Amino acid sequence: MTDTVPRPTLEAVAARAGVSRATVSRVVNGSDGVREPLAERVRRAVDELGYVPNQAARSLVTKRHDAIAVIVAEPETRVFADPFFARQLRGISKELTAHDNQLVLLLTEDRDDHARVGRYLAGGHVDGALVFSLHIDDPLPQLIQRAGLPTVYGGRPDWNGGQGGVAYVDSDNRGGARDAVRHLLGLGRERLAHITGALDQTAAVDRLDGFRDVMGDADPLLVAEGDFTPGGGERAMRLLLERCPSLDAVFAANDLMAAGALRVLREHGRRVPDDVAVVGFDDMLPVAEQTDPPLTTVRQDIEEMGRLMARRLLDDGAEPDGLILPTMLVRRASA
Amino acid sequence: MTDTVPRPTLEAVAARAGVSRATVSRVVNGSDGVREPLAERVRRAVDELGYVPNQAARSLVTKRHDAIAVIVAEPETRVFADPFFARQLRGISKELTAHDNQLVLLLTEDRDDHARVGRYLAGGHVDGALVFSLHIDDPLPQLIQRAGLPTVYGGRPDWNGGQGGVAYVDSDNRGGARDAVRHLLGLGRERLAHITGALDQTAAVDRLDGFRDVMGDADPLLVAEGDFTPGGGERAMRLLLERCPSLDAVFAANDLMAAGALRVLREHGRRVPDDVAVVGFDDMLPVAEQTDPPLTTVRQDIEEMGRLMARRLLDDGAEPDGLILPTMLVRRASA
DNA sequence: CTGAAAGCGCTAACAG
DNA sequence: CTGTTAGCGCTTTCAG
Numbered sequence: 001m002t003d004t005v006p007r008p009t010l011e012a013v014a015a016r017a018g019v020s021r022a023t024v025s026r027v028v029n030g031s032d033g034v035r036e037p038l039a040e041r042v043r044r045a046v047d048e049l050g051y052v053p054n055q056a057a058r059s060l061v062t063k064r065h066d067a068i069a070v071i072v073a074e075p076e077t078r079v080f081a082d083p084f085f086a087r088q089l090r091g092i093s094k095e096l097t098a099h100d101n102q103l104v105l106l107l108t109e110d111r112d113d114h115a116r117v118g119r120y121l122a123g124g125h126v127d128g129a130l131v132f133s134l135h136i137d138d139p140l141p142q143l144i145q146r147a148g149l150p151t152v153y154g155g156r157p158d159w160n161g162g163q164g165g166v167a168y169v170d171s172d173n174r175g176g177a178r179d180a181v182r183h184l185l186g187l188g189r190e191r192l193a194h195i196t197g198a199l200d201q202t203a204a205v206d207r208l209d210g211f212r213d214v215m216g217d218a219d220p221l222l223v224a225e226g227d228f229t230p231g232g233g234e235r236a237m238r239l240l241l242e243r244c245p246s247l248d249a250v251f252a253a254n255d256l257m258a259a260g261a262l263r264v265l266r267e268h269g270r271r272v273p274d275d276v277a278v279v280g281f282d283d284m285l286p287v288a289e290q291t292d293p294p295l296t297t298v299r300q301d302i303e304e305m306g307r308l309m310a311r312r313l314l315d316d317g318a319e320p321d322g323l324i325l326p327t328m329l330v331r332r333a334s335a
Numbered sequence: 336m337t338d339t340v341p342r343p344t345l346e347a348v349a350a351r352a353g354v355s356r357a358t359v360s361r362v363v364n365g366s367d368g369v370r371e372p373l374a375e376r377v378r379r380a381v382d383e384l385g386y387v388p389n390q391a392a393r394s395l396v397t398k399r400h401d402a403i404a405v406i407v408a409e410p411e412t413r414v415f416a417d418p419f420f421a422r423q424l425r426g427i428s429k430e431l432t433a434h435d436n437q438l439v440l441l442l443t444e445d446r447d448d449h450a451r452v453g454r455y456l457a458g459g460h461v462d463g464a465l466v467f468s469l470h471i472d473d474p475l476p477q478l479i480q481r482a483g484l485p486t487v488y489g490g491r492p493d494w495n496g497g498q499g500g501v502a503y504v505d506s507d508n509r510g511g512a513r514d515a516v517r518h519l520l521g522l523g524r525e526r527l528a529h530i531t532g533a534l535d536q537t538a539a540v541d542r543l544d545g546f547r548d549v550m551g552d553a554d555p556l557l558v559a560e561g562d563f564t565p566g567g568g569e570r571a572m573r574l575l576l577e578r579c580p581s582l583d584a585v586f587a588a589n590d591l592m593a594a595g596a597l598r599v600l601r602e603h604g605r606r607v608p609d610d611v612a613v614v615g616f617d618d619m620l621p622v623a624e625q626t627d628p629p630l631t632t633v634r635q636d637i638e639e640m641g642r643l644m645a646r647r648l649l650d651d652g653a654e655p656d657g658l659i660l661p662t663m664l665v666r667r668a669s670a
Numbered sequence: 671c672t673g674a675a676a677g678c679g680c681t682a683a684c685a686g
Numbered sequence: 687c688t689g690t691t692a693g694c695g696c697t698t699t700c701a702g
Contacts, residue, residue, distance in 0.1 A: 007459060009679055020689045025681060033687060052458045056394035057679035060694045065391070067439075085421045093442040097451065102460070104402075105440045107428040116432065123387045124342060125437070230625065259625045266627075286619075290565065290594045292601075292627050344695055355673045360697060368671065392695035395678045674701080685690075 008049040017045035028053060067102040068313060069126040069149075071117060073140050074109070074133045083284065084302055085132075088154065091306025092130060099314050101127075108140070118143035128313045130154065136200045152313045154305065156202045156322060165320040169309045171300035173203050173281075176327030177210025180251045180279040180298050183329055185214070189249035189277055193222040195236040195261060197253035204228070207253045207281060222247065226257045233260025241268055248276055249335065255280035255287045255297055262291050262334070277335035293333035300327050343384040352380035363388060402437040403648060404461040404484075406452060408475050409444070409468045418619065419637050420467075423489065426641025427465060434649050436462075443475070453478035463648045465489065471535045487648045489640065491537045491657060500655040504644045506635035508538050508616075511662030512545025515586045515614040515633050518664055520549070524584035524612055528557040530571040530596060532588035539563070542588045542616060557582065561592045568595025576603055583611055584670070590615035590622045590632055597626055597669070612670035628668035635662050 010028075014021045019038060026034050027042040028051075034042070045051075059065050070092060072085065089103075096103050104126055106117050121129060121144060128150040134140065136158040144151055153168035160166070184192050194211045197204030208223070221243045224236035233252055237260065240247060250265075252258035258280030262272060270276045272293055280288060283299035305325055312323065345363075349356045354373060361369050362377040363386075369377070380386075394400050405427060407420065424438075431438050439461055441452050456464060456479060463485040469475065471493040479486055488503035495501070519527050529546045532539030543558070556578045559571035568587055572595065575582060585600075587593035593615030597607060605611045607628055615623060618634035640660055647658065 007457075010681095011679075021680080022682085022690080023688060026688090029681085035687065038688085050457070052454065054395070054679050055458055055460050056391045056400070057694090058681075059391035060389070060395055060679080060696090061681045063694080070440075083418055083421075086418075089440070090442055093440065097442075097448070102455070103440045103442075105405075105424070105428065105438045107425055107432075107438075113432070119387060120437070122342075122385070123390055125390050230621075256621065263625075263627075284621075286565075286591065287621055287625060290598075290622060290625060292598075345697095346695075356696080357673060357675095357698080358671090361672090364697085370671065373672085389695050392678090393697075395680090395695080396697045398678080672702085674699105676697105676699085678696090678698105680694085681692100683690105683692085686688085 007054070008051045009054070010051075013042065013045045013049055013051045016049060017042045063124075065125060065127050066100055067104050067126045068096060068310070069104045069106055069121065069129045071106045071108065071129055071131045071140070071144075072133055073114075073131065073135070073138060074107070083286065084282075087302040088132065088306035088309075091303035091308075092310045093306075095307045095310035095314070101314065111139075114140055114143060118147065121147035121149055128152075130309050130313060134158070134201075135198075136202070150313060150316060152309045154309055156206065158202050166322075167312055167320040169305050169312065169323045169325065170203075171302075171305065172324050172327050173206035174210035174213065176281060176298040176300065176329075177207040177251070177253075178214050179327070179329045180281065181211055181214045183296070183331075184249040184251060184277055184279060184335060187249070187273075187277055187335060191222065191244065191247045192218070192249040192251060193224070193240045193244065193247045195224055195226045195233055195240070195250060195252040195257050197257070198227045198232075199225060201228075204253055211251060219244070226253065228254050228256060230256050230260035230263075233257025234264050235260075237261040237264040241265075241270075249278070250276060251279045251281075253281055255282045255284045255291075255295055258295055258297070258334075259287055259291050262293075262295075266292075273333065273335050279329075279335045283330050288330075288332065291334070296332045296335040297330055298327045299330045301325060342389070343386045344389070345386075348377065348380045348384055348386045351384060352377045398459075400460060400462050401435055402439050402461045403431060403645070404439045404441055404456065404464045406441045406443065406464055406466045406475070406479075407468055408466065408470070408473060409442070418621065419617075422637040423467065423641035423644075426638035426643075427645045428641075430642045430645035430649070436649065446474075449475055449478060453482065456482035456484055463487075465644050465648060469493070469536075471537070485648060485651060487644045489644055491541065493537050501657075502647055502655040504640050504647065504658045504660065505538075506637075506640065507659050507662050508541035509545040509548065511616065511633040511635065511664075512542040512586070512588075513549050514662065514664045515616065516546055516549045518631070518666075519584040519586060519612055519614060519670060522584070522608075522612055522670060526557065526579065526582040527553070527584045527586060528559070528575045528579065528582045530559055530561045530568055530575070530585060530587040530592050532592070533562045533567075534560060536563075539588055546586060554579070561588065563589050563591060565591045565595035565598075568592025569599050570595075572596040572599040576600075576605075584613070585611060586614045586616075588616055590617045590619045590626075590630055593630055593632070593669075594622055594626050597630075601627075608668065608670050614664075614670045618665050623665075623667065626669070631667045631670040632665055633662050634665045636660060 132154040156170045226232035226236040280297035288295040467489040561567035561571040615632035623630040
């Protein structure tokens, strides 16, 4: 990589403005206490030279980096098949930008990557970390804690975080699931089935709990485990239909699985919503709006979730506990 | 943000190993020329102390950052509605990781962001930049060139880049479009329509050119401008049907628009593919596989594109010109 | 082959 | 209010 032309230093600006480096530093960093005639001279010198502070030198002394790491731990390709990721990032990016922080993205796929991430975090390049898509028993949190960086998790982690607690932001998965089920009940449906997500993720567990909150200990045959993919949704739907042909409603733990279920339902000649009503979760637009019929689903504001994660990290005043964002039922044609 | 506990420095390691800082530095950086007994002592001291080099200090002297910026210029929300972005990032991330480089993500939405990005790039935080989703006449490239950083674009830019040329990686949009059209022709279709993408993006222009390459100057009424969104696809499809009710095939410039077209076709009682065959572009899985019928489309290897962009940037040996990746027609049920 | 010393560009006491 | 002076932690000549 070719080196850039040498950029002007503080020293150069100082020389040009006829002041000391300290004064230039003060002006540049907005610390008041530089009288007007001088300050103006310095500012002029700065633009004339096109001076931009060298962040490495600055970090070396301040020990701050104005950068935070966003760690996406997604061994499977699931996250990449959906636009969530981009939305969360956008929320995070907006918030960080507003506070002049940079976003360093760390994508991990396997255990090797974990070591690398641990090293990076320990290397003191960033002031904090935002962590996503953890699976139950993921070793990553340990590494992160060891690095001793302020951290906020996206989605409820599966461990309590010790007495201090963990800072996280999550959607109200459980409440959203309850709303979905109640909606189905309100439609007069009586035999509701649930297709769960991959149960090694707390989001899936929480949605299942929400289902149970209102259905009580309904027929366990009406619950089939999926994996958040369309194929998983199809398999679960087939199983459900076989076990309980009389079902008249399905709540799938995400839209992708709901889309798979829709296909199987059609295949079996069941009309949606007439014979079977279907509700998804996420409101993943490109999917929910394109299915036939369009999907009734539980929306979560994923961008806001990203923004709040960043804000909590930056604030640092935040209690280390969970912040739960509301969800909203979006009615379309499927239920 | 609370400060981390002070990490051990080179000095500390040197003391512990009973050698000089210079020697430790050599060992840590793998520069040979440290004899075995010593080297081993140093290595031991390094793990015992859990030493990790301070990147800021290192950058200050080496003037390298081992970090590259990925700039996504997407004023509209389009990119965020689809999973492309994540796939490209993943490709980039893999390649960068393999070369021990970090990925700094800069998302821009409006003109204000451009200034910020320009400043960041000029600030010498990164060794190079990867730029995406440019729209025709975007001012960003100028800013970037001014910063004088090695840069690789994702997607053919609309300007030539001066005598030096621009380094970019793109899919073979034009060739892919030709394949799509030929496939339709091979099916015996005779009145082919095209729904273009937003024509302020070269991908849309190139796909249209591909369509024309094989259709010649077919009836201009058979080309309708879309915008890469499902809604745009619907509108274009309606227009097309009105203008030319006898059409028997449609090539949409992306899958999202194809999905919209499918809906309108169904609405009008046209069967797909019996009455009208439909081909999309992208092979955006969550969409292409979920439509009814599943979409025949032109696949581009978006992750590979990301990887190659990163590789070219890192290589720096690459000629500043375009690298075009092949596309592949994927047959499903719609054509 | 190893150590001593200089300095990267900046901030933060400390004087004046 | 402004300038002087130390370093921050590391790499890199340059001697030995």
